[in-house]
Amino acid sequence: MNEKRPPKTIATINFKGGVGKTTVTWCLGDLISTFGNSNVLLFDLDAQMSLTQAITLNEDGGLYRKFSDWSDRSEKKGKTIFKAIEAYTGIKGFDFGINYDFIYQITDRYHFVPSIEDLYWLELDVFDREKMQGFIRDILGEITWSKNVLDYDYALFDCPPSFTLLSYSILSVCDLILIPVNPDFYAIKGVPLILNTLQLRIAPFPIPKIAVFMNKAKPYAGTMTKESRFYWGQVQRVCSQAASQAGLKVNCLDTPIYDRVAIKRAVTSGGVPTEFIDDFKNLWKGITEFLNE
Amino acid sequence: MNNEFVEPIDELKRVADEISSLRRDLQTTSAALSRIERRLKAAFPNYPAKPKKPKNQKKTDKKSLLKTSQELQMIFEELVALTQKGGDGGFASRIDEFSDEDVIALAVEVGIGSQSSLSRRKAIDGVRKRVQESMQLQFEKKKNH
Numbered sequence: 443m444n445e446k447r448p449p450k451t452i453a454t455i456n457f458k459g460g461v462g463k464t465t466v467t468w469c470l471g472d473l474i475s476t477f478g479n480s481n482v483l484l485f486d487l488d489a490q491m492s493l494t495q496a497i498t499l500n501e502d503g504g505l506y507r508k509f510s511d512w513s514d515r516s517e518k519k520g521k522t523i524f525k526a527i528e529a530y531t532g533i534k535g536f537d538f539g540i541n542y543d544f545i546y547q548i549t550d551r552y553h554f555v556p557s558i559e560d561l562y563w564l565e566l567d568v569f570d571r572e573k574m575q576g577f578i579r580d581i582l583g584e585i586t587w588s589k590n591v592l593d594y595d596y597a598l599f600d601c602p603p604s605f606t607l608l609s610y611s612i613l614s615v616c617d618l619i620l621i622p623v624n625p626d627f628y629a630i631k632g633v634p635l636i637l638n639t640l641q642l643r644i645a646p647f648p649i650p651k652i653a654v655f656m657n658k659a660k661p662y663a664g665t666m667t668k669e670s671r672f673y674w675g676q677v678q679r680v681c682s683q684a685a686s687q688a689g690l691k692v693n694c695l696d697t698p699i700y701d702r703v704a705i706k707r708a709v710t711s712g713g714v715p716t717e718f719i720d721d722f723k724n725l726w727k728g729i730t731e732f733l734n735e
Numbered sequence: 736m737n738n739e740f741v742e743p744i745d746e747l748k749r750v751a752d753e754i755s756s757l758r759r760d761l762q763t764t765s766a767a768l769s770r771i772e773r774r775l776k777a778a779f780p781n782y783p784a785k786p787k788k789p790k791n792q793k794k795t796d797k798k799s800l801l802k803t804s805q806e807l808q809m810i811f812e813e814l815v816a817l818t819q820k821g822g823d824g825g826f827a828s829r830i831d832e833f834s835d836e837d838v839i840a841l842a843v844e845v846g847i848g849s850q851s852s853l854s855r856r857k858a859i860d861g862v863r864k865r866v867q868e869s870m871q872l873q874f875e876k877k878k879n880h
Contacts, residue, residue: 627868634874641876669846672865675808676872683874 448586449483449594450733451578451616455601455609457639458632461622462657464492466699467600469714470729473722475552476713480595483545483585484554485523487612488602489561497554512546513556519543524560527608530577531569538581540588553592564607574607575647579615605643613640614647618733622657622699623677625670633677637684637692651691653732654681655725659698666698674698695728697721802837807844810837814862815869826866830859838862 454467467484475482486493497509516522521543530536538544546554564574582597599612613619621636623629633654640649656674660667666674674694681692699721714722741749802810810833817825830838839858843850847861 627871630868630872634872638875667846668844672844672846676869679869680872680874687874687876 446586446593448582449481449597450618451582451597451599451612452618452620452729452733453599453601453609453612453616454620454622455603455613455636456621456623456629456632457603457605457635458624458629459603461624461629461632462699463603463622464488464496464600466620466622466657467598468493468496469718469722470726471552471596471598472713473719473726474596475549477719477723478726479551481551481592482553483592483594483597484548484552485597485599485612486555486557487523487561487599487606487608488557489559489564489606490602491557491559493600494556494558497548497556509546516543516546516556517558522558522560523555524558524563526581527564527569527574527577530580531573536580536584538584540581540584541590545585545591551592553594561606561608569607571607571610574611575614576611577608578611605639610643613650614644616650618729619650619652620729621652621654623654623673624658625656625660625666625673627673630673630676634680634684637680637688637690640690641688649690651693651732651735652681652684653693653695653729655695655728656698658701661700661702670698693728693732695725695732697724697728699725802840804844807841810841811845811862811865811869815866818866819870823863826863830862 452470454463456463464486471482471484474480484493494513498513521539521541523544526538526544529538544555546556548554578599585591585594585597599616601609601612619636619640621633623633637652640652654677656666656670656677659670659674662668665671678694681694684690684692699718702717814826814829817829833841835855838855839850839853842848842853842858842861845862845865847853847858847865853861
């Protein structure tokens, strides 16, 4: 008998905007579905819809020409993530019916649950917080047991830059929290902020493993500039404090993604730019080793 | 009877007009020259070639690298600890003990510019900023209620 397993779940978050959450999540998904032969389901949980809009805007490129039509159809059929939340928190039992009206197929192996503007309502906490906690876990359960869609190896979540109810739902059940930081003070400040917040907001649930890496590191002679290294050192120190003082499982991955102009093309060009493939392969290796520890 | 000759006051006005006209021409020419110069600089940024740095300046650079990266890191951590205890006074009194070369090397080590572009004052300001940033980047253990 073929045993069904829920996908490994990775949530990308930083409370600072612009650190590259969306691009990194997209690139990792593209990398492991294209080069790693994994089935990947990508969720855009950000009401700002950066990832969803990037895919929409790319329609002239040909690859995702069908996305707008699919999205309209999905909304008409009430198969959006917001409708799923409404159904989940409603009084009736949760039987959403997972199919490809809810999940968009970017490629054979790379699938996508888009965001929708209605998710802004979540930030007003109109839904029951305690009930929402189980939403991601249960929708993943429905996806896992659905015969209408692929068996996914990984589910990647592009989280909003704030602690919304959806953030709460994913961060309290995911296998790994991935925090991209940039070599500047405000982006680095996001690390202690998230670590401190997680302790308060996730309890009594166990805090997942946390991996931090440097995104947009400034390159110099094959390594990082002194400034990038200084900030990376600060991140390592904070993570070390979190591990020793609060017992958090934090790993600083020494696999930076270097700042190059081409990364801005990542989503719109439909895949990881060639010059970034090795960087992302190294990052993914670090992630999986930590995940499987 | 009309005077055939120009009165001095009229001649003065005429000359003033000619000077104004000449000044406008010069300004136009000067602006055109500036534009040409800017275009040339954009097209040939390295022309004329910058003079090489004198050899003795390189010696200064080497001198400032006497402390290793690890030693500089330890000095930085010490400065953070002193600032946490004694505020900026603790920082200032300790950093005053270091030579210009060491202060500049420390600033370079924490990513504040390059050795050639830093004065002692700029280096101290940069290190102070990094110390303050470091103090704000702290993990706090939260208690579960």
